[in-house]
Amino acid sequence: MDKLKTIKIFDTTLRDGEQSPGASMNIEEKLRIASQLEKLNVDVIEAGFPIASDGDFESVKKIAQMIKGPEIAGLCRASVMDIDRAWEALKYAGERGRIHTFIATSDIHMERKLQMSPAKVLETAVKAVKHAAAYTANVEFSCEDAVRTRLDFLAEMVEAVIDAGATTVNIPDTVGYAIPFEFFNIIKHLKDNVPNIEKAVLSVHCHNDLGLAVANSLAAIQAGAGQVECTINGIGERAGNCSLEEVVMALRTRRDILPYENNIKTEHIYAASRLLSTITGIVVQPNKAIVGANAFAHEAGIHQHGVMMDKETYEIMTPESIGLNTNKLVLGKHSGRHAFVARLNELGYDLPKQDVEKAFVRFKSLADRKKEIFDEDLDAIVADEIIRVPETVKLKQMNVSSGSFVAPTATVELEIKGKLKRTAIIGDGPVDATFKAIKKLTGLQPRLVNFSIGSITGGTDALGECTVRLEYEGHEVIGQGAHSDIIVASAKAYINAINKALDFSQRTKVRI
Ligand code: KIV
Ligand code: ZN
Numbered sequence: 001m002d003k004l005k006t007i008k009i010f011d012t013t014l015r016d017g018e019q020s021p022g023a024s025m026n027i028e029e030k031l032r033i034a035s036q037l038e039k040l041n042v043d044v045i046e047a048g049f050p051i052a053s054d055g056d057f058e059s060v061k062k063i064a065q066m067i068k069g070p071e072i073a074g075l076c077r078a079s080v081m082d083i084d085r086a087w088e089a090l091k092y093a094g095e096r097g098r099i100h101t102f103i104a105t106s107d108i109h110m111e112r113k114l115q116m117s118p119a120k121v122l123e124t125a126v127k128a129v130k131h132a133a134a135y136t137a138n139v140e141f142s143c144e145d146a147v148r149t150r151l152d153f154l155a156e157m158v159e160a161v162i163d164a165g166a167t168t169v170n171i172p173d174t175v176g177y178a179i180p181f182e183f184f185n186i187i188k189h190l191k192d193n194v195p196n197i198e199k200a201v202l203s204v205h206c207h208n209d210l211g212l213a214v215a216n217s218l219a220a221i222q223a224g225a226g227q228v229e230c231t232i233n234g235i236g237e238r239a240g241n242c243s244l245e246e247v248v249m250a251l252r253t254r255r256d257i258l259p260y261e262n263n264i265k266t267e268h269i270y271a272a273s274r275l276l277s278t279i280t281g282i283v284v285q286p287n288k289a290i291v292g293a294n295a296f297a298h299e300a301g302i303h304q305h306g307v308m309m310d311k312e313t314y315e316i317m318t319p320e321s322i323g324l325n326t327n328k329l330v331l332g333k334h335s336g337r338h339a340f341v342a343r344l345n346e347l348g349y350d351l352p353k354q355d356v357e358k359a360f361v362r363f364k365s366l367a368d369r370k371k372e373i374f375d376e377d378l379d380a381i382v383a384d385e386i387i388r389v390p391e392t393v394k395l396k397q398m399n400v401s402s403g404s405f406v407a408p409t410a411t412v413e414l415e416i417k418g419k420l421k422r423t424a425i426i427g428d429g430p431v432d433a434t435f436k437a438i439k440k441l442t443g444l445q446p447r448l449v450n451f452s453i454g455s456i457t458g459g460t461d462a463l464g465e466c467t468v469r470l471e472y473e474g475h476e477v478i479g480q481g482a483h484s485d486i487i488v489a490s491a492k493a494y495i496n497a498i499n500k501a502l503d504f505s506q507r508t509k510v511r512i
Contacts, residue, residue, distance in 0.1 A: 006261045008201065008227040009248065011037050012046040013276065014059070015075055016205075016241050017231040022469055022478040023280045026389055026503060027059045033232075034063045036275050036348050038070060040268045042244075043227075044098060046073040051085040064092035073098040073140065078128035087135045099132040101125075102142035102170075105149040105157055118153055125157060126164045133165030140168035142205065147173040147182075151189055159194045168201045168227060173216060176209025176239060180219035187223035203227035206242045208234060213242035218250055221260060232276045233284055233291065245269045245290040245322065253317050267323040271348025274375075278383045281467050281478030283452075290322060331378075333367040344382070347375060355386045366463070369484060380463050380482035384492070389503040392417060393442055393495050400487050402430040412437035412491065431490045438494055446470040446501060453486055466493040472501035 014030050017023060025033070030047070037045050047063040048056040064072045072093040076082035078101050090097035103125050104114060110121050125141065132139045141161040146154055158169050171187065178186070187204065191197055204220040204227070206213035217228045234243030248264045273291035277284050286293040296319040311318070319325075325346070331339060340360055344351060351359065362381045367373055394415040402408035410433035413422040421441045427433025431451070439445060450469035455462040464486035468479045477500040481492025 004259050004261045005226070006263065007221055007225075007251065008043040008203075009244065009262055009264055010044040010046065010073070010203065010227050010229040011040075011042040011070075011231065011244060012205075012229050012241065013037070013231040013235065013244075014063075015046040015048050015073075016229075016237060017235040017276075018048070019237045020235045020240065020280075020282065022476040023235055023282060024475070024477070024500075025279060027055065027062055029279045030059045031062060031066060033272075033276060033279065034067050035350065036268065036272045037232075038067050039265065039348070040244075040272055041263050041265045042070050043263060044071045044073050046075060046100065046229075049075040050089040051076060051082045057085065057089050060086075060089040061092060064090050064097060067093075071096040071098050071138065073100045075100045075102070076132075077101065078103040078124050080128075080131055083128060083132050083135075087132075091135075095136070095138065097136055098138040098140055098168075099136060100140040100142065100170075101128045101132055102144050102172075103128070104144035104174075105154060106145035106147075107150065108148060109145045122157060122160055126160050129161045129164035129166050137165075137167060139166050140170055140203065141166040142170040142172055144172060145174040146171040147178045147186065148175070151186065154186070155190060155193050158190055159196055162194070162196045162200045166200055168203050170203040170205050170227075170229065171220070171225075172205035172229075173207055173213075174205075176207035176213060178206070178216050179210070179212060180215045183216040184219040184223045187220045187225050191224040201226040203229060205229035207237065208239040208241060208243075211239070213240070214246045214250065217242045217247050218258065221251075221258065232272050233282070233288070235276070235280070235282060243289075245273060249290050249317060249322065252321070266321050268348065269322040270324045271346075274379055275348050278379050278480075281469075281480045283467065296324060325375075331363070331367070331373040332371065335367070335373075343375075344378060347378060349378075349382055349386075351382070351386060358385045366484075370462070377463055380465055383480055384482045389496070389499045391499055392502050393438075393498055395488075395491055395495050396420065398434065398437075398488065398491055400430045400434060402433075408433045410434040410437045410487075412441065414438065414441045414495075416442060430487050434487060434491050435494055438491065438498070442498060444472070444498060444501075446472040446498065449476060451490075453490065464489040466490045468493040468497045470494075470497045470501060472498075475501070477501045 034045055047060040050057040050060045060074045074086040074090045076086040086099055110116055129141050143157055202225050204217055204225045206216040228247055230242040230244040230247055232244050234240040251258050284291055337360055359381050362385050396413040396415050398412045400410045407426045408430045409426050411424040423437050423440050425433055425437045427436050449471050453466045455464055463482045465482045466489040470477055477497050479493045479497025481489045483489040
């Protein structure tokens with residue numbers, strides 16, 4: 001039998017994914033995601049946009065230094081300055097360093113955004129690719145807004161950048177406008193009409209504005225694309241990007257009509273999804289394909305009966321294939337350090353010794369109060385104790401009185417840059433009073449965009465988990481907090497968001 005074509009999986013969680021509102025990550029968080037992507041065995045990690053900020057530069061450089069398997073890409077506009085800066089960070093990955101340069105090619109972008117003629121855009125692209133190719137043979141070029149680009153100009157551009165040295169050419173659906181049949185035809189047209197097309201890998205990068213990013217990516221593969229760009233949980237600008245887990249599991253589950261290979265170790269998908277949502281605070285919707293809480297739950301009696309008789313009646317893939325252990329009860333009061341660490345590793349957390357110690361102490365104290373500890377509790381412990389931005393503001397203690405006969409009052413003590421401050425304040429409810437007290441003590445006035453609270457597992461002894469989305473100086477940040485008292489969880493989440501906002505405002509960003 002002929003060997004199947006291998007589709008490269010290019011993960012852009014750390015670049016396009018980070019452009020999701022509230023998803024900004026610090027270097028340590030990006031490194032954690034990158035090492036999970038390494039376990040997943042993605043072919044390329046797009047680690048960031050090095051010229052965008054010093055923080056982006058440092059994280060691309062660190063990832064290029066630390067991650068050994070996948071290629072490491074850095075995004076840059078089609079300018080010499082951007083490319084030089086990107087290579088300064090990427091060179092640490094040697095031959096695995098990929099310069100990814102782009103310019104818009106649609107009439108609307110060229111006329112209204114770039115204010116450049118098509119000829120000038122073509123010349124700029126070719127110059128950029130040649131400049132990048134002088135550093136490395138691993139050069140990717142993207143025609144931004146390719147789907148709304150005139151097909152003859154797109155073909156001309158693709159041919160020119162391949163001649164200039166691009167080894168991968170990417171066709172993004174930047175605004176998520178295409179439908180599958182149309183996108184298939186665009187890719188097919190390039191395959192059939194660009195004379196040097198076989199000298200480069202043809203890549204696709206689909207946004208999800210119409211909910212079609214995965215469908216479009218699969219159509220493109222059928223038309224001859226050799227690389228798919230995607231993100232964990234489908235996070236990304238606006239409605240997000242093509243979701244890695246969906247496109248990979250579609251390829252795996254429907255190999256009968258999609259006869260292609262890929263290198264992904266799918267048993268690490270679930271851990272990657274959890275890690276990302278723990279770090280960013282962006283919750284996965286329960287009905288999300290593959291990684292949503294309900295993706296493998298069979299509620300209806302008729303389905304349960306069928307699954308009991310033969311799993312394949314209603315299950316097209318197994319939970320184990322994505323690393324989801326259906327036996328969710330994990331640890332209890334008597335579990336030792338060994339079992340605790342083993343379970344953390346299974347969940348994708350590879351923590352240094354001092355972090356394991358911190359998490360273990362927290363686990364023991366929770367196990368004293370709660371009979372059964374589930375995976376979700378461990379996620380919350382890791383998020384709360386380990387994955388932290390610099391704590392400019394720390395919660396020292398708090399007390400809240402509320403009820404039907406008293407005015408809700410919060411007394412809060414914070415440590416702000418090493419100094420203790422305390423206040424008591426009345427609010428419309430216990431959470432409102434708590435947030436008002438924190439605002440008064442910090443002197444900050446962020447806008448509360450969203451507040452949600454839930455229990456991590458069942459039972460009245462469950463940990464309460466709170467997520468707070470704040471807008472501060474034009475950026476959105478997400479904070480999380482977990483505690484068995486939901487008001488304390490809310491305070492922790494609010495303070496976590498404030499610390500992220502303060503951390504973020506120190507890193508000025510250029511956005512594309
Ligand atoms: O959506 C897009 O066009 C992009 C490019 C920069 C690849 O993200
Ligand atoms: Zn994009």
